[in-house]
Amino acid sequence: MRGGWSAVAFCSGAISGLVAITPGAGFVGTPASVAFGVVAGTLCNFVSRLKFGFKCDDALDIFAGHAIGGLVGNILTGVFAQASVAGFDGKTHIQGGWLDHHWVQVVIQLANSVAGMSYSFVVTTLILWLMHFIPFLRLGCEANEPIVDADEMGESAYDSVKILEELERNIDILRNLESWQNGVSEVGVPLHQYISNDLPAQREGVEGRQVGGGDAGARYR
Amino acid sequence: MLNITYDESGQLNWFDAETGKTVVYNGGDIAWTLTSTALVWMMVPGLGFYYCGLLRSKNGLSMIYLSVGTIAVVSFQWFVGGFSLAFSDTAGPFIGNQRYFVLKGVLAQPSIGITPMIAIGGVAERGRLGPALVFVFIWATLVYDPIACWTWNRNGWSYSLGVLDFAGGAPVHISSGTAALPISIYLGKRPGFNTLELDFEPHNRTYVILGTVFLWFGWFGFNGGSALSANLRAAEACIVTNFAASVGGVTWMLWITT
Numbered sequence: 001m002r003g004g005w006s007a008v009a010f011c012s013g014a015i016s017g018l019v020a021i022t023p024g025a026g027f028v029g030t031p032a033s034v035a036f037g038v039v040a041g042t043l044c045n046f047v048s049r050l051k052f053g054f055k056c057d058d059a060l061d062i063f064a065g066h067a068i069g070g071l072v073g074n075i076l077t078g079v080f081a082q083a084s085v086a087g088f089d090g091k092t093h094i095q096g097g098w099l100d101h102h103w104v105q106v107v108i109q110l111a112n113s114v115a116g117m118s119y120s121f122v123v124t125t126l127i128l129w130l131m132h133f134i135p136f137l138r139l140g141c142e143a144n145e146p147i148v149d150a151d152e153m154g155e156s157a158y159d160s161v162k163i164l165e166e167l168e169r170n171i172d173i174l175r176n177l178e179s180w181q182n183g184v185s186e187v188g189v190p191l192h193q194y195i196s197n198d199l200p201a202q203r204e205g206v207e208g209r210q211v212g213g214g215d216a217g218a219r220y221r
Numbered sequence: 222m223l224n225i226t227y228d229e230s231g232q233l234n235w236f237d238a239e240t241g242k243t244v245v246y247n248g249g250d251i252a253w254t255l256t257s258t259a260l261v262w263m264m265v266p267g268l269g270f271y272y273c274g275l276l277r278s279k280n281g282l283s284m285i286y287l288s289v290g291t292i293a294v295v296s297f298q299w300f301v302g303g304f305s306l307a308f309s310d311t312a313g314p315f316i317g318n319q320r321y322f323v324l325k326g327v328l329a330q331p332s333i334g335i336t337p338m339i340a341i342g343g344v345a346e347r348g349r350l351g352p353a354l355v356f357v358f359i360w361a362t363l364v365y366d367p368i369a370c371w372t373w374n375r376n377g378w379s380y381s382l383g384v385l386d387f388a389g390g391a392p393v394h395i396s397s398g399t400a401a402l403p404i405s406i407y408l409g410k411r412p413g414f415n416t417l418e419l420d421f422e423p424h425n426r427t428y429v430i431l432g433t434v435f436l437w438f439g440w441f442g443f444n445g446g447s448a449l450s451a452n453l454r455a456a457e458a459c460i461v462t463n464f465a466a467s468v469g470g471v472t473w474m475l476w477i478t479t
Contacts, residue, residue, distance in 0.1 A: 007426055009477040010470040011271070011433040017469020018440045018462065023390025025444035025458035033461035037468025045476045057410040058401055059345040059421070060272055066339050067398025074390040081385050088454035094385065105385065112379040116368050116391035117399045123364050124340075124400040127356065128407045137352045139344060140408045148280040152350045157273070157282035166278050166424065173418045 009045075012065065013037075016044035019069030023109075024077040027094070032080035040072045067117065074113045078106035145174075250450040257446020260439045265292050265334045267435025272342050274428030280346045281424060290354050291338045298361045299333050306366035308374055333369075335443070336389075337361050339397035343404030346411055364400065368392040387458065388447040437466055 020040035021033055028036070048064035051057070058064070081097035097105040131137040141151065147167070149156045156163060224236040233246040269288025273281035295303075337357040344353050369392040371377035372384060379391075386392070413419035423429055444462045448455035 009474045013473025014466045014470035017465040019394045021465035022388045023386040026387040033464035036465040041469040041472025057414045058405045060342045062401035066394040070390045070394030089452045108382050112384045116395040120396040120399040125403045139352045149282040163279045
């Protein structure tokens with residue numbers, strides 16, 4: 001997020017627009033779709049920044065893009081739905097939304113959205129909670145900074161040089177963070193445990209190594 | 222043996238012995254719905270590429286792997302009961318039942334594949350893949366199917382209220398987007414999150430665009446195909462889909478630039 005005509009920003013916005021129009025397609029007219037794009041591209045973008053305030057690491061902004069995009073779409077569908085558009089197939093009859101003076105439609109849309117959101121949050125939490133008590137189904141990686149491709153699949157998308165370079169740069173940055181120097185990592189795990197999980201060379205139990213001395217990429221060489 | 226004949230205009234007529242009625246299938250409708258199924262299929266690896274490009278190079282491949290794994294797991298889930306949980310004729314207001322235990326002669330509702338894939342992005346950079354695929358199966362059964370039932374099944378409570386949801390605002394996007402939140406909270410923060418020094422640069426912007434292209438392309442089938450026939454409403458759905466995506470992309474980009 002540093003300005004410029006960002007391709008990643010364009011892609012995020014296009015997807016938020018697609019998400020928002022999903023409930024509305026087939027119900028709203030062409031001019032209304034511009035409103036879907038503008039509102040979703042704006043709100044999803046703002047909500048994606050909130051995670052830093054809430055300190056929730058939604059790495060791929062899935063809540064901002066899809067939950068908020070879907071909410072925007074559902075509500076705007078209640079506003080812009082038209083009986084004439086739904087009738088394009090010659091057989092669908094609806095009362096429409098605000099454009100057709102059917103005022104209760106937005107309330108119904110909101111009810112369905114809130115119900116879906118609450119239900120998904122609660123049941124997903126329950127599923128995670130249940131899976132947590134079955135060790136081989138536990139979702140989280142053991143290591144704090146796992147190398148998911150290599151650890152989980154034994155395969156990588158790139159040659160070791162590219163991955164190593166990035167990994168070592170990341171670990172150098174982490175080492176210089178204040179939280180590291182205080183001996184506690186970001187997630188509150190004691191530093192020695194973090195290191196032993198993280199750096200394969202140290203996992204082998206090499207004694208007396210300094211924090212900076214691990215061979216981060218041993219498994220790639 | 223299905224009792225199928227073709228009438229003078231070439232339409233497929235199926236005589237349903239149970240009800241004594243003849244059901245007419247339009248060839249164009251079948252063609253468009255099957256094409257849409259294939260288009261929506263492409264959205265799932267598309268999302269995998271999009272997620273992959275946004276992550277760091279050491280964790281990217283796992284997202285593409287999860288996307289194809291999710292297709293496999295969810296196709297099976299849909300076959301052994303997901304469909305009847307969501308769309309059975311004798312459903313209750315919240316969840317269907319197992320009247321059709323094994324699917325026969327029913328066009329699968331294709332949007333089911335993309336939904337758990339959106340949610341499972343929550344495990345990015347810190348989740349195990351095997352448990353993630355188990356999670357996908359359970360989640361599709363317990364979260365997607367009931368919400369799809371109450372929104373789209375004619376016995377569902379919000380369908381009865383008159384909710385308008387063409388291709389899945391609540392069942393697909395709100396359900397999966399919200400699910401990413403508890404997953405992220407449960408898995409905790411990645412080291413270095415919310416620090417200026419380490420801002421998790423996307424490792425491959427080409428993949429981000431490639432994934433978006435797959436998604437955008439497939440979305441014509443996702444929204445247009447939800448008309449379930451080749452008619453003007455499907456055409457209108459495709460037009461607004463393209464417009465909303467274009468405007469959304471430019472809007473977000475302008476917020477970043479200014």
